[in-house]
Amino acid sequence: MGRALCKALLDPLQETFGRIAIRSGYRSPALNGFGNENGLNCARNDANMGSHISDLGEGDARGACTSLVIPWFADRYAAGRNWLDLAWWLHDHLDFS
Numbered sequence: 001m002g003r004a005l006c007k008a009l010l011d012p013l014q015e016t017f018g019r020i021a022i023r024s025g026y027r028s029p030a031l032n033g034f035g036n037e038n039g040l041n042c043a044r045n046d047a048n049m050g051s052h053i054s055d056l057g058e059g060d061a062r063g064a065c066t067s068l069v070i071p072w073f074a075d076r077y078a079a080g081r082n083w084l085d086l087a088w089w090l091h092d093h094l095d096f097s
Contacts, residue, residue, distance in 0.1 A: 016093075017073060019071065020071070022068050025067070029045050
């Protein structure tokens with residue numbers, strides 16, 4: 001699942017916009033549980049709607065999810081660029097579903 005995320009989404013984003021900053025990504029249930037129990041901004045394993053837990057098992061997989069920043073676009077957004085420009089680029093160029 002992680003390799004597919006990189007090939008389909010992260011690599012094309014970086015090839016187009018330059019370096020990207022991964023803010024959050026896949027975690028094992030043990031790591032996510034530790035983060036939740038210790039106040040490290042992780043949801044409970046049974047309520048991880050961000051789908052960041054990667055190895056729940058075949059029937060429990062929720063898909064790949066990564067939270068990231070595209071600095072190239074963040075700079076332009078701060079200068080007044082509409083976020084919809086990036087949303088439409090993602091829609092038109094990446095196989096994200």
